Structures are given as C-alpha cells and as structure tokens.
Amino acid sequence: METDDLKSMSVERLWSLHEQLVAELERKIAAEKATLEQRLRALGLERISRKPERARRPYPKVFPKYRNPKNAEETWAGRGKQPRWLAAQLRSGKKLDDFLIQRKPVQKRRRAG
CATH class of the missing domain: 1.20.5 (Single alpha-helices involved in coiled-coils or other helix-helix interfaces)
Structure with a gap:
C-alpha cells in the first residue's frame, strides 16, 4: 500500500x-x-521462562519515633512521606524534636558467670 x-x-x-x-x-x-x-x-524448559518467585527478606519491625500530641494513635516512624498532622505542625513553627517519643533506656542483662 x-x-x-x-x-x-x-x-x-x-x-x-x-x-x-x-x-x-x-x-x-x-x-x-x-x-x-x-x-x-x-x-522441558517451561519453568525457566517464568520469573523465579523470591521470598522477600525479613525486615525488622520499625517502631514509631514521633507521636501526635493531640491524637496519641497517630505515629510516624520517620520513613516515607511525613503525615499531614506532622507537616501542619511543622508549618506552624514547631520542631520535629517536639514530637519525639521518649523511650525508656534498654537495660542490658548481666550474664551470670
């Protein structure tokens, strides 16, 4: 044509x-x-043509580092996009450290011996 x-x-x-x-x-x-x-x-190569399914490696649980003082259920681990409640507070002049969750120090166990 x-x-x-x-x-x-x-x-x-x-x-x-x-x-x-x-x-x-x-x-x-x-x-x-x-x-x-x-x-x-x-x-007999049927399995080769497909992508091998890999199990995801286990990642440790990420604990929250920041908490909303107005709603204690809202937390953020410091990863990914900042939540709206935190972004609004930061715009109003507060600092990120104001929202840190105070953790108790971990006591190490003494080994007997």
Whole structure:
C-alpha cells in the first residue's frame, strides 16, 4: 500500500484499517506465543521462562519515633512521606524534636558467670 493511498483515505477508513491491523496482530502474536510455549514444554524448559518467585527478606519491625500530641494513635516512624498532622505542625513553627517519643533506656542483662 502506497503512502499516497493512506493520505487520501478518510479518517473513518483509516480507523477501520487500524482496527483490522490490531486484530490481526493480536491473533498472530497469540499463535506465535502458543507455538513458543509448546516448544519450551517439549524441551522441558517451561519453568525457566517464568520469573523465579523470591521470598522477600525479613525486615525488622520499625517502631514509631514521633507521636501526635493531640491524637496519641497517630505515629510516624520517620520513613516515607511525613503525615499531614506532622507537616501542619511543622508549618506552624514547631520542631520535629517536639514530637519525639521518649523511650525508656534498654537495660542490658548481666550474664551470670
């Protein structure tokens, strides 16, 4: 098909041609994929074609570092985007240290011996 033929076609005819092309390409791609999968099964390489599923490594629990004084249930660990309550307080002139959660010092156990 010549480029001049495409230029002279109406928008409706071009769109119809586009839809025909997409349908035909989808059919051919599906057939090719089925053929390739059949060949992989014949070779016994079916598992290689898929991404291996890896278990996520365990991350330690992140405890909250900051607490909303107006609502004690709202906390933030200091990771990710700042919560709205904290951003509003910081805009009003307070400092981040004003919201720190006071932790009790961890006592180390003495080993007997």
